[in-house]
Amino acid sequence: MPCPSRLLADRAYDAQSLRDWLAQRGAEAVIPPNPTRKHPHTYDAEAYKSRNLIERMFCRLKDFRRIATRYDKLARNFLAAILIAAAVTWWLN
16 A cells, blocks of 8 residues: 555644654655644644544544444445445435
8 A cells, every 4th residue: 555645643643753654655744743842843734624524524424323333244344334324424415
């Protein structure tokens, strides 16, 4: 699997070891600095805003009990449930 060009994460993932690991693979870390950091780094605030869309999508998918509790034993059935829930969510909005 190819390395992504960016990693969007929250402040909990603001570790220098993770940033170094991503830099070695050519990926940009879009992580706001932890408030306790002595030397805060810069990040792309516009790209970080798109993280909110992803978080809302997961929240809507978890409204479906079957997905939130992971009833399915097989990965293909779980994926099918996610696809159906995403289609219903898209249709209702």
